[in-house]
Amino acid sequence: MVSTPQNSRTHRRSPHHRGIKRTRKVKILATLGPASRDREMIAKLLKAGADAFRVNMSHGDHDTHRETIANIRAVEKDLGRPVAILCDLQGPKLRVGTFKEGKAFIRHGAHFTLDRNPEPGDDNRVCLPHPELFGILRKGQRLLIDDGKLRLVVIRPEQDAILCTAEVGGPISDRKGVNVPDAIVPVPALTDKDRRDLAFAIEQGADWIGLSFVQRPEDVAEARRLMGGPNASGAALMAKIEKPAAVESLDEIIELSDGIMVARGDLGVELLPEEVPPIQKHIIEKTRTLGKPVVVATQMLESMITSPSPTRAEVSDVANAVYDGADAVMLSAETAAGQWPVEAVTIMDRIATQVEGDSTYRARIHIAETPPDATTADALSASCATIADTLTIEGIIIFTGSGISARRVARERPAAPMLVLTPSHKTARRMALLWGAHAVTTKDIGSFEEMIAKGKRMALRHGFGGAGSRLVALAGVPFGVPGSTNLLHVVTLTGDELSAPK
Numbered sequence: 001m002v003s004t005p006q007n008s009r010t011h012r013r014s015p016h017h018r019g020i021k022r023t024r025k026v027k028i029l030a031t032l033g034p035a036s037r038d039r040e041m042i043a044k045l046l047k048a049g050a051d052a053f054r055v056n057m058s059h060g061d062h063d064t065h066r067e068t069i070a071n072i073r074a075v076e077k078d079l080g081r082p083v084a085i086l087c088d089l090q091g092p093k094l095r096v097g098t099f100k101e102g103k104a105f106i107r108h109g110a111h112f113t114l115d116r117n118p119e120p121g122d123d124n125r126v127c128l129p130h131p132e133l134f135g136i137l138r139k140g141q142r143l144l145i146d147d148g149k150l151r152l153v154v155i156r157p158e159q160d161a162i163l164c165t166a167e168v169g170g171p172i173s174d175r176k177g178v179n180v181p182d183a184i185v186p187v188p189a190l191t192d193k194d195r196r197d198l199a200f201a202i203e204q205g206a207d208w209i210g211l212s213f214v215q216r217p218e219d220v221a222e223a224r225r226l227m228g229g230p231n232a233s234g235a236a237l238m239a240k241i242e243k244p245a246a247v248e249s250l251d252e253i254i255e256l257s258d259g260i261m262v263a264r265g266d267l268g269v270e271l272l273p274e275e276v277p278p279i280q281k282h283i284i285e286k287t288r289t290l291g292k293p294v295v296v297a298t299q300m301l302e303s304m305i306t307s308p309s310p311t312r313a314e315v316s317d318v319a320n321a322v323y324d325g326a327d328a329v330m331l332s333a334e335t336a337a338g339q340w341p342v343e344a345v346t347i348m349d350r351i352a353t354q355v356e357g358d359s360t361y362r363a364r365i366h367i368a369e370t371p372p373d374a375t376t377a378d379a380l381s382a383s384c385a386t387i388a389d390t391l392t393i394e395g396i397i398i399f400t401g402s403g404i405s406a407r408r409v410a411r412e413r414p415a416a417p418m419l420v421l422t423p424s425h426k427t428a429r430r431m432a433l434l435w436g437a438h439a440v441t442t443k444d445i446g447s448f449e450e451m452i453a454k455g456k457r458m459a460l461r462h463g464f465g466g467a468g469s470r471l472v473a474l475a476g477v478p479f480g481v482p483g484s485t486n487l488l489h490v491v492t493l494t495g496d497e498l499s500a501p502k
Helices: 039-048 062-079 131-135 192-203 217-227 246-250 250-256 264-272 271-287 312-324 342-358 360-367 376-388 402-410 425-433 448-462
Strands: 027-032 052-056 083-090 103-105 109-117 125-127 142-145 151-155 160-166 170-173 208-211 235-241 259-262 294-299 326-331 393-399 416-423 437-439 469-478 485-492
Touching: 027 425, 039 062, 039 342, 052 062, 062 192, 083 192, 083 360, 083 425, 103 151, 109 246, 109 259, 109 402, 131 192, 142 160, 160 326, 192 208, 208 217, 208 448, 217 235, 217 246, 235 246, 246 271, 250 271, 250 360, 250 376, 259 264, 264 271, 264 294, 271 294, 294 360, 294 485, 312 326, 312 342, 312 360, 326 342, 376 393, 376 402, 376 469, 376 485, 393 402, 402 416, 402 437, 402 469, 416 425, 448 469
Parallel strands: 027 052, 027 326, 052 083, 083 208, 109 125, 208 235, 235 259, 259 294, 294 326, 393 416, 393 469, 416 437
Antiparallel strands: 103 170, 109 160, 142 151, 151 160, 469 485
């Protein structure tokens, strides 16, 4: 049986409370698809534990995605709770061409040629319709086909043909994906399709943009440019780490991004299986240290696509991501196309809740390292966590316009939950992927007194304590100025704040 930590909080719901308030701090990102994109199912997933939804731009058309996003916003309005939408761009997909009979068989140890001839292939050759690969591949480098099920090794690269030997053979069919783990492929992170999808996602008010197959910091910078620069579109940028080259430039990529996703699907194809777990932990730790949200994704409860219950290994996988301090864990086909979408979210919620109730959890997720360029705001954010750990604090009230203050506090993983008050709907929605944040939109405040009064009212209204409860308030004066966090205040609720003049 899991013991309860000394600093656990029991929160009382006010009768004025509207919406869904989580006591769980790790967030759940669920992918929507044919099994889950209607309003009724979206509402069920939110009530089961989902905090944000992923729209996969690799599948479906803009009309379908437009309807899905409209359904999310309609349910969001009904439930009165900010919901984040992440539009995940497909990225540059490398694929082989077609075969005469739609399929072929590459014998183990046999020679196989990838060439520029557009004619359908056979057991000995196939077209590789990516001219950029013919100039970069070298002898001894690998090409992984169909998620690594087939492994070719280059033995003679030429201008129009790449002769390989099949280190691992097997069946192959039309347009299977190709991974090139040993080289940086000179293709842009954003294809023409991605550019169209990006413009569509911004037009539809997406809160997060997922940038796939990032290889270098320049890929993130290019996406930023197309989005109009930081905060221009109102959408945050999440770089997906799924290429070994991205791991080598991790610090720069995190610095240029608003968040990071550990996309273990392609990462697991291009690396040895045993290399993925330590790299996952490294990415989580580095991203958290730099104060950015980090999502762990891919195959977390894969068996639940067809089964109503997960394997024990999958449960441990989800639990380990929570123990590592991830901001969010993601479901892909489990909720997009699986037979048990609500059950998948419910079980992920139960796993995360159980882990957070473990007496060792807080010690495991604590970061002792101070940022190298620490500011006054960083020091005050760390102080919030210290006060919450030292006193009996029911919640941390954070007044923010951009969400940066909330990110700083979340970095410290405080014992008390965070009530994030912001005048920006976009900021409130982005907080749905931030560890421990319960975001609420409010009107702008103009004075210290108004801030304290409003903070108390909102705390009672949203179930953060009752009469006699203590809270920590964090804000910046003058109000409305980004980066001005300079005020920390401990307040006590009387219980009469809701009846006081506004």
